[in-house]
Amino acid sequence: SQKIEQNSEALNIQEGKTATLTCNYTNYSPAYLQWYRQDPGRGPVFLLLIRENEKEKRKERLKVTFDTTLKQSLFHITASQPADSATYLCALVWVGNQFYFGTGTSLTVIP
Amino acid sequence: DGGITQSPKYLFRKEGQNVTLSCEQNLNHDAMYWYRQDPGQGLRLIYYSQIVNDFQKGDIAEGYSVSREKKESFPLTVTSAQKNPTAFYLCASRGTGSNIQYFGAGTRLSVL
Numbered sequence: 212s213q214k215i216e217q218n219s220e221a222l223n224i225q226e227g228k229t230a231t232l233t234c235n236y237t238n239y240s241p242a243y244l245q246w247y248r249q250d251p252g253r254g255p256v257f258l259l260l261i262r263e264n265e266k267e268k269r270k271e272r273l274k275v276t277f278d279t280t281l282k283q284s285l286f287h288i289t290a291s292q293p294a295d296s297a298t299y300l301c302a303l304v305w306v307g308n309q310f311y312f313g314t315g316t317s318l319t320v321i322p
Numbered sequence: 323d324g325g326i327t328q329s330p331k332y333l334f335r336k337e338g339q340n341v342t343l344s345c346e347q348n349l350n351h352d353a354m355y356w357y358r359q360d361p362g363q364g365l366r367l368i369y370y371s372q373i374v375n376d377f378q379k380g381d382i383a384e385g386y387s388v389s390r391e392k393k394e395s396f397p398l399t400v401t402s403a404q405k406n407p408t409a410f411y412l413c414a415s416r417g418t419g420s421n422i423q424y425f426g427a428g429t430r431l432s433v434l
Contacts, residue, residue, distance in 0.1 A: 254328075257422045257423065308421065312364040314362060315364065
């Protein structure tokens, strides 16, 4: 079965620095890879989507890369702010809209 | 919460009791999903429905049941057969042709 691994430990960074979160998967590559943000006690909120044939996607301070050879996606938040503190989930989507979510990485941005 | 309403926010279940979690959406989405989230684990799919009057089991359907009588509503019943129901339950919907899921605020279920 498909296995998805995100940073196993919580990530703490200083305000203003770039946060980099990883999402690794096994087996075959998905058609899409997505990143969601989840705040405590709330549902996830969609942030970015990257397709199998795309290498990089940007949205404001967010950047996602997708390397199907390494079977890895990197999620970057530049100029991080305390308001970016949350748990970030990656989700793999295959044809037929099969969604599989990772366990998430908890990010804390320290002022 | 993107037009998806889950209720109640907190729910307590007694031994041997069935409880129903509500999920309503006004996004006119065809597909709806139920996930369970436990600490340190990713979202695990319980059931999903692509269209009214049709639904499929996800990876952990045992001890749960659903119905999809209306496009807007996808209630989840946690039956007494589910021996470890304590978790955070999330409902989501997706529009036809879209690959984005929109989530509700969740229901936290605990056992008394």
